[in-house]
Amino acid sequence: MDKSEVIESLRSLHYLSKAINSTLDIDTVVEEVLSKTSSLMGSKEVIILLLESDKTVLTLHSYLLPGAEEPQVKRFDKVKSFDHCLVHKGTVINLSEIVPEDDYCRYLEKMPMLANMVFAPLEIKGEPYGLIGVLNGKKNFSVIELEIFCSLGSQAAIAIENANLYKSLKGSFLHTAEALAEAISSRDPYTGGHIRRVKKYCEKIASALEMDVEEREDLRLASTLHDIGKIGVEDAILRKKGVLSVEEEIAMRKHPEIGARILGHIEEMRGVMLGVLCHHERFDGLGYPAGLKGVDIPLFARIISIADTFDTITTKRPYKEAIDRVEAISEIVKNSGTQFDPSLVKVFCEAMTEVEEGISN
Numbered sequence: 016m017d018k019s020e021v022i023e024s025l026r027s028l029h030y031l032s033k034a035i036n037s038t039l040d041i042d043t044v045v046e047e048v049l050s051k052t053s054s055l056m057g058s059k060e061v062i063i064l065l066l067e068s069d070k071t072v073l074t075l076h077s078y079l080l081p082g083a084e085e086p087q088v089k090r091f092d093k094v095k096s097f098d099h100c101l102v103h104k105g106t107v108i109n110l111s112e113i114v115p116e117d118d119y120c121r122y123l124e125k126m127p128m129l130a131n132m133v134f135a136p137l138e139i140k141g142e143p144y145g146l147i148g149v150l151n152g153k154k155n156f157s158v159i160e161l162e163i164f165c166s167l168g169s170q171a172a173i174a175i176e177n178a179n180l181y182k183s184l185k186g187s188f189l190h191t192a193e194a195l196a197e198a199i200s201s202r203d204p205y206t207g208g209h210i211r212r213v214k215k216y217c218e219k220i221a222s223a224l225e226m227d228v229e230e231r232e233d234l235r236l237a238s239t240l241h242d243i244g245k246i247g248v249e250d251a252i253l254r255k256k257g258v259l260s261v262e263e264e265i266a267m268r269k270h271p272e273i274g275a276r277i278l279g280h281i282e283e284m285r286g287v288m289l290g291v292l293c294h295h296e297r298f299d300g301l302g303y304p305a306g307l308k309g310v311d312i313p314l315f316a317r318i319i320s321i322a323d324t325f326d327t328i329t330t331k332r333p334y335k336e337a338i339d340r341v342e343a344i345s346e347i348v349k350n351s352g353t354q355f356d357p358s359l360v361k362v363f364c365e366a367m368t369e370v371e372e373g374i375s376n
């Protein structure tokens with residue numbers, strides 16, 4: 016490895032460090048780690064194995080194996096302990112050193128390439144977390160290359176762990192938000208399960224629109240929280256069995272703004288907040304609170320509006336009977352272009368028709 020290669024490697028390593036720490040999306044992190052390891056170590060094949068909690072089992076987490084079939088070995092049992100000292104001593108880990116001999120032979124039968132793979136430990140605060148492996152070809156790695164390999168391992172481990180922690184944190188946040196939203200909507204005894212169903216219909220539209228992961232998560236949150244502002248509406252109005260009076264209707268119509276005010280305190284939730292604020296706007300501009308028209312209404316709100324209405328008309332209320340889903344779809348179509356965004360009505364109807372067909376098949 017000459018000087019320019021060292022500089023190039025360090026530059027790539029620095030770039031990798033920035034890239035993997037700039038996102039908390041686990042798939043993006045893993046993709047970056049695999050591709051940068053591949054280019055830094057000059058190996059098209061890269062695999063990441065993570066230790067199970069008892070530290071004796073390694074499972075395949077992700078891989079880059081161009082042209083190859085799916086890896087035939089996904090789990091390595093009875094793994095002996097390994098540490099980073101190996102790499103600092105100028106060596107790498109071979110699988111044969113850390114798994115029982117018989118098992119090793121079995122693994123090679125299924126996946127011969129493992130014989131030529133070398134591994135660096137993934138570590139967090141000196142604790143083993145897994146291994147990252149590359150195909151060695153025939154060359155011997157220099158000490159600098161091994162140091163870089165090892166450093167990649169540490170960075171990769173931290174990035175993966177951070178992304179995992181963030182994912183579970185986000186998951187528990189979403190659960191809390193759902194529990195909160197259901198608790199609020201359950202004050203209205205006639206809308207049990209409304210939030211869950213609206214969220215489900217929104218997810219169908221999100222899939223049909225091929226939204227990316229982040230957008231989909233925000234829409235899920237917006238649909239979950241769309242009626243959170245009902246927390247500020249009196250029980251007597253929420254629970255009223257008959258049709259609301261004009262004053263009561265005015266009070267009820269405040270819930271999108273109350274919801275938006277609650278969420279407005281969280282800057283990162285601006286997209287979600289707009290979805291909540293505008294879910295009773297109408298495509299023809301006759302909705303509330305602002306009377307926005309057409310695509311001036313944020314996309315999340317236009318989607319929630321369809322899902323919300325569909326659930327309301329397919330659910331029995333004290334003052335009205337539920338109508339069946341087919342009839343409800345034609346009701347939505349009837350209001351396409353006036354109440355709803357026509358392009359989204361089309362997407363929704365197609366998605367719902369697929370579901371109906373799926374059920375009847």
Ligand SMILES: [Fe+2]
Nearest residue numbers: 241242294295
């Ligand atoms: Fe609402």
Ligand SMILES: [Fe+2]
Nearest residue numbers: 209241242323
């Ligand atoms: Fe609603």
